[in-house]
Amino acid sequence: MRGKTLDYYNSNAAAFAAGTVSVDFRQTQDKFLSRFETGSHILDFGCGSGRDTKYFLESGLRVDAIDGSEEMCRLASKYAGTEVKRMLFQELDSRDKYDGIWACSSILHLAKDELKTIFVKMTAALRKSGTIYASFKYGEFEGERNGRYFTDFTIESFTNFIRDVECLRLEEYWLTGDVRPGRGEEKWLNVILRKN
Helix, strand or coil: CHHHHHHHHHHHHHHHHHHHCCCCCHHHHHHHHCCCCCCCEEEEECCCCCHHHHHHHHCCCEEEEEECCHHHHHHHHHHHCCCEEECCHHHCCCCCCEEEEEECCCHHHCCHHHHHHHHHHHHHHEEEEEEEEEEEEECCCEEEECCEEEECECHHHHHHHHCCCCCEEEEEEEEEECCCCCCCCCEEEEEEEEEC
8 A cells, every 4th residue: 555655645745735735834833833842853753745844944943854745845946955865764773863743644544553664663763752743533433535545543542542553642632624725624634743
């Protein structure tokens, strides 16, 4: 399924970037930003169009940006004005490197069993008391939807899911509507997790 999702983004990169790059996401971005000092080092984990990478760079953070889609990396690098590295989530192997990890609408493309492994890798990549932001479509669905794989969560199912990941605790969650025009009915679960 991983290949199919990546194929989707490689084939639809320009349209996807055009639909996400200019939406106003500052409320959530600033909630994440408020946890860091200028110069803090974060990872944009599946950066898509590069919208958030650019915002965080302009806000004074040091940002490493990665994406699994070669075409998205090319577009994001150009938009954000920084090199975006092509890397799969599974290839993350950093230790105590980042103050924060931003996983906005990205790791939701992993199946639950794989997602748990990725959360362990993300936790290892964080410095002490580091922060993870992640977002998922709100619901109970898991499987293929519109050519991509999705794992959806409610707060109840996510709380149960994350309980098994050592050294990581759920600090805050909130629900939002989709910020893209005409999609406000779609609900999203936003979570902030802290490394113990």
